[in-house]
Amino acid sequence: MNSVNTMNELNDLLNGQNVHVQLSVPQLVEKATLRGEAVLTSTGAVKVETGKYTGRSPKDKYVVVEDISKDKIDWGSVNQPISSEIFSSLYKKVVNYLKTKEELFVFNGFAGADKESRLSLQVINEYAWHNLFAHQLFIRPTQEELATHEAQFTIVYAPTFKADPAIDGTGSETFIIVSMEERIILIGGTEYAGEMKKSIFSIMNYLLPEQGILPMHCSANVGEKGDVALFFGLSGTGKTTLSADADRKLIGDDEHGWSDNGVFNIEGGCYAKAINLTRENEPQIFDAIRFGSVLENVVLDPETRMPDYENISLTENTRAAYPLQAIDNIVDPSVAGHPKTIIFLTADAFGVLPPISKLTKEQAMYHFLSGFTSKLAGTERGITSPQATFSTCFGSPFLPLPATVYAEMLGNKIDEHDAQVFLVNTGWTGGEYGVGSRMKLSYTRAMVRAALEGKLDNVETDRGSVFGLAIPKEVPGVPADVLNPRDAWSDSAAYDKKAQELANQFRENFNKFGSVSEDIISKGGPII
Template identity: 60%
Template sequence: MMHDLSPLGITRPGQIFANLSAPQLVEAALARGEGVLSSTGALVARTGKRTGRSPGDKFVVQRPGAESAERVAWGKVNQPLAPEVFERLHARVAAYLQGRDLFVLNAAAGADARYGLPIRVVTEFAWHALFAQQLFRRLDAAAQDSHQPAWTVLAAPRFLADPALDGTKSETAVVLDIERKLVLICGGTEYAGEIKKAIFTVLNYVLPQQGVFPMHCSANIGADGSSALFFGLSGTGKTTLSADPARRLIGDDEHGWSDHGIFNFEGGCYAKCVNLSQASEPQIWNAIRFGAVAENVMIDATSRVADFGNISLTENTRVAYPVEFIDNAELSGQGAHPRTILFLTADAFGVLPPIARLTREQALYHFLSGYTAKLAGTEVGLKEPEATFSTCFGAPFLPLAPEVYAQMLGEKMDKHGVRVFLVNTGWSGGPAGVGQRIKLAYTRAMVSAALGGQLDGVPTYTDPLFGLHVPTRVEGVPDAVLRPRETWPDTRIYDEKARDLARRFAENFRKFANAPAAVQAAGPRV
């Protein structure tokens, strides 16, 4: 049978709802009390106490003698789980799902058919099925009939794991079994992003074997057909800056770079909503309509109008919507080899320049570093900005050694002559809480100049500590903004903070002692 779940151990399910349309899934979610509608028609759901990913509860099954046992970079990110422990946990999840109504979605990951991964999502929530339908590549009727999933995601959010019985660290577990091509998600995490990121992790394992560089980045295309990539961690502006009315959006988060060009892994976008406004981000604002799924967004009980400034549940409020909800989306999900790469960082220390041109070695240094900063107050006990380094701008999703991905980036840059910029979307004039966030209008002007080639060959100055090559002038940006030290009331305090951040870079990079000497030397001059 097309939707026989017995291979998953589910032999007596309740009713199976397979490949429902978005309206049907919305109706089911409302009928089952899984969410409510906002005033614009978006489905608003809550994710329980887990309002973000649970990286400490992510495991990979380690099967002795299997190919994956040699290829996976085991450690804090890819925590090993013994096969017998996984089988026991899987059996308990399957038993929990017996007799329950389940939602099944057939979809694909990868817009380029040469590398697309057919997937299946099985979940106990209608809204999770809707989320997956909007985020992954949707199939037409003919493709549905012939669909054979290469990987399956089995999500049982309300099954609570027992560490004493299941060998987990908590009641939550996200487990990849590479040999069985199965992802198991359970344990009280109703955060739908786990489904999306699990498949991203799978692609980060599978695609390098096919010569495709998997990337945690957004991408768009200019009127001249030139593509651009935006790497960055959550909150640095990937979605905001790539959703440019003057360019066609390929995708906002995950892409592959093959010998044929770049392609989106997904069919939708997953945007942060905190402090969202129609004036600053009109494309995202207008995409929050019927068919979209909003997570943990607060709405008025009567009017159902969203309050995007209310973060009483979490700062990580998000919305998922199909890419075609963006007016100027590139629906093919594909583009030519990129001419420009931008590394985005939100420097809460307020010391990095707002834009800088990187050499090849600097690009690899900052790619391996993957720097941004957490803000004071966003976590319990966090009183000052905290540097965050996430290798390749996506460490939690990398099953292979970071050097594998860095080498692929270097090879692509060399082959296609790509220019790379570091863009600070964070603070100026002081750290967060003292200085000011760099105006989005300034950042957009700098990004536009970088993409349009206006910064090629312009005069630059070299930051004496970070070694970055900073333009002395960008149209639409005050000259003072380009020299962060001069924006601080007390330059001595700036120097102290800058040296502190530089030391953090150097300390973090010690783990890449095997990187080429030229790359190691491309970091801050501590």
């Protein structure tokens, strides 16, 4: 529970004459445009700019050291400790600062579509467009639910309040501080709205395991027969593209929980990348960007106000926020049964991993903990050749607990529900980046479709030479000569050398997991 002082300060803030509670989408759009925070686009969406911060600030994210959580948190570079004294002082400053503002905006809603485990939340914003973002990204309550709504966690967000590191004890002017005891998320010094979304996801990653629910950074869809599929993958692996299927209904595109009842979406909306967006390639996303949606850092034509999704002069991380209901082919409410198929997506620029392979439970846990993909040459300054990238559980920045907690839960869920797990490489074949070619999307779609339809459950397989992965010998609609990556290379010795290099990087990365069972390492990792 919140301390008496914190609750009094919060109530004092909320009782001010400058507070607008639960404004509608039209009201928030109107406020955001009249206040000069946003402009209306040709699609009806509002366009905003977030200034110097066009992405998350992970180095400015902290967790308060408190008795209730200090022995549970996986402290380190992701979960940086900060004292309760620093939090309390900064919290009071932010609250007093917000009291001076002409207007404040409050949204009450939920995280988690499963009503048995959902989190009641409250979002207090200095900006109207931030409140619109919260309205679209979180789950909106009915009038009946609103009447009895009592927040379990509160976001207090003051983007124009900048911390003084010398006085306030932060690393910079920006701060994202989570207090599990006070149940407050304090954000300041950044206008990037994604900090709200990911802070709540981090909270759910802390709370849900205590209820026996596995939180997951993945997309999910369901077929006509009720067969649920999960898609895990880092940026650039094709998660959004492959989970958007005209023959399957979308449960959600980014954050889910897996309970004893099945899978549920944590969010009420989508926060899609908008770079190079076209109706041809992403029709659902393109058409969802209409009135009430928020476009972040997308450049507009100054006269027509048509979005130019190819223009990255502000940032490559352009974004579109919209409610799930803006997409036609969805499950509403966003709950479904237990997953039949789990797909790990990776874009291997080394050309080593097979385009599709079946994983044992131990391999699934190993690759889940690894969270591998590649950074390509040219994507960041100083990168001149492909580099292995590992993000634990495909969501390292959002894990408050030790990674093994989530991996063990996944292993138990796989066993309990007999889920089939596949590793799908959407990266390179026939050689590494610069030599080989990117796997054809049509082939990847055919492989994913075969996995979802159960056509790979009992097929004959080859065992991969280095990683020990079971590679199907046949997949409908896919040439057999692309299935085994070693055969696709013109020089088998060169493949073996590159495969060994990648295997060594997997092993080196895995050394950071000190408490992983020997079975996961010996049965799940590289075998040579």
